[in-house]
Amino acid sequence: MNVHQILSGAGPHDAITAEARMFRSHFRAWGWLGSDYAARIAPGLNSGVSSLSRLEPGPEDLLLLHHSAGTPRLQKLLALPNRKLLLYHNITPPDWLWEHAPMVAVQCAIGREQLPEIIHAVDVTAADSSFNAAELQAWGATRTEVIPLLLDHHRLGAPQGRQDGRPPTVLFVGRLSPHKRQDDVIRAFALYRRYRAPQARLRLVGEPITPAYVEQLRALADELAPGAVTIESGLSEVELGDRYRSADVFLCLSVHEGFCIPLLEAFHFGLPVIARPEGAVPETVGDAAILVDDPELPVVAELLHLAVTDASLRAELQRRSERRLAVYSPQLVARRLRAAVEQAANSNH
Amino acid sequence: MTEPEQALEHARRQAAAMRKGGAYGESEAELGMRAEEGAGTKLYEWALIEPDLSEVRSTRAVGRPFTALKRLLVRLLAQYNGQILAQQTRFNVTVASRLAALEARIEELERRGDR
Numbered sequence: 001m002n003v004h005q006i007l008s009g010a011g012p013h014d015a016i017t018a019e020a021r022m023f024r025s026h027f028r029a030w031g032w033l034g035s036d037y038a039a040r041i042a043p044g045l046n047s048g049v050s051s052l053s054r055l056e057p058g059p060e061d062l063l064l065l066h067h068s069a070g071t072p073r074l075q076k077l078l079a080l081p082n083r084k085l086l087l088y089h090n091i092t093p094p095d096w097l098w099e100h101a102p103m104v105a106v107q108c109a110i111g112r113e114q115l116p117e118i119i120h121a122v123d124v125t126a127a128d129s130s131f132n133a134a135e136l137q138a139w140g141a142t143r144t145e146v147i148p149l150l151l152d153h154h155r156l157g158a159p160q161g162r163q164d165g166r167p168p169t170v171l172f173v174g175r176l177s178p179h180k181r182q183d184d185v186i187r188a189f190a191l192y193r194r195y196r197a198p199q200a201r202l203r204l205v206g207e208p209i210t211p212a213y214v215e216q217l218r219a220l221a222d223e224l225a226p227g228a229v230t231i232e233s234g235l236s237e238v239e240l241g242d243r244y245r246s247a248d249v250f251l252c253l254s255v256h257e258g259f260c261i262p263l264l265e266a267f268h269f270g271l272p273v274i275a276r277p278e279g280a281v282p283e284t285v286g287d288a289a290i291l292v293d294d295p296e297l298p299v300v301a302e303l304l305h306l307a308v309t310d311a312s313l314r315a316e317l318q319r320r321s322e323r324r325l326a327v328y329s330p331q332l333v334a335r336r337l338r339a340a341v342e343q344a345a346n347s348n349h
Numbered sequence: 350m351t352e353p354e355q356a357l358e359h360a361r362r363q364a365a366a367m368r369k370g371g372a373y374g375e376s377e378a379e380l381g382m383r384a385e386e387g388a389g390t391k392l393y394e395w396a397l398i399e400p401d402l403s404e405v406r407s408t409r410a411v412g413r414p415f416t417a418l419k420r421l422l423v424r425l426l427a428q429y430n431g432q433i434l435a436q437q438t439r440f441n442v443t444v445a446s447r448l449a450a451l452e453a454r455i456e457e458l459e460r461r462g463d464r
Contacts (some may be wrong), residue, residue: 043409294357300360306359
């Protein structure tokens with residue numbers, strides 16, 4: 001069988017691109033051929049993904065559409081006679097992006113508008129969380145398979161025990177974008193530092209939605225916690241693993257998540273996780289994180305203090321996070337992926 | 350030990366106790382929170398297209414000469430680009446104005462309906 005993957009966009013630090021690579025290696029192992037294409041390819045992605053304009057599938061080939069933003073010339077793609085499987089990764093509501101990244105907002109708005117058309121045209125719909133599946137059903141999908149993101153956390157290296165005697169470090173990993181609310185992370189951290197841990201440090205890691213937005217975050221950090229906040233982009237996997245290893249607590253105040261891989265990466269490194277219960281976050285973390293629906297940032301600051309200082313709480317969260325990671329084991333997810341692809345391939349057109 | 354399920358309640362109690370002791374008194378402004386601007390204000394702001402030349406850049410590893418070339422091209426095409434910007438801005442501002450007029454009419458009709 002030939003399975004071609006089609007991505008809305010591909011980039012060197014993009015989770016969907018990383019997942020498509022993992023899919024491809026599984027496809028090869030199962031004896032399936034095919035290539036990967038993207039409507040937009042970011043600079044820095046040197047190989048492995050071709051421009052969508054080069055797609056020329058054979059009549060029996062299956063198309064796996066990873067949908068995470070607007071896809072240009074969609075009608076032409078959907079009109080192809082091939083069997084199709086949609087994997088929906090969710091799309092950021094554009095209202096969060098109009099001010100800072102209008103072109104990205106346009107892509108997100110178009111991507112959401114395209115969903116009913118895609119759902120109507122594909123043979124099988126799938127999503128990487130129940131939250132995303134519910135969105136598909138609201139747009140008209142009748143039955144959606146849930147295939148959690150297939151990623152290998154071991155690529156970031158092994159965890160190591162906590163190092164005592166150094167200042168507490170708070171970490172958040174995620175695109176530097178308004179809906180991820182790094183601004184609130186900085187505010188909560190500033191309160192924590194002011195009242196609980198004057199030596200504490202905050203690390204924000206992620207790719208900027210625009211350089212201007214990162215400058216805004218830097219200005220806020222300089223105002224509220226001068227010298228204590230580091231913002232980094234373009235890290236290698238080794239460097240990212242180091243950031244997790246040197247952290248004491250992971251704080252996610254994002255207000256929109258279709259899955260949120262960094263939560264599982266934090267679990268892999270044994271970090272206690274504090275997160276807002278937004279989007280798919282509650283189902284991703286299960287009972288292995290502290291969910292904070294309180295808008296009061298002093299409460300978040302107190303949770304940071306608790307997560308850093310209460311050794312028993314940390315140990316219990318670590319035990320639970322190990323159990324949670326087992327749910328997302330690559331073997332289990334690969335089995336679901338294979339079932340969905342075979343279902344699409346064998347569907348009556 | 351605090352169970353994960355009790356952590357939030359524990360933190361709320363601690364925050365309240367700290368407040369009584371004089372902590373956590375920062376205002377929203379002191380935490381860098383901006384007052385939300387009205388949607389109408391934003392619409393007019395966005396309607397006026399004002400590209401920032403500093404945003405014209407290359408993302409290549411050795412991008413400086415490409416950035417310089419792109420900026421030169423923008424300068425050379427300034428007259429043509431100016432025409433496009435003017436036409437697009439004319440459309441944007443007209444739409445924003447019409448929208449504001451429509452909103453005012455709807456509000457007026459709703460007011461009459463309430464009477």
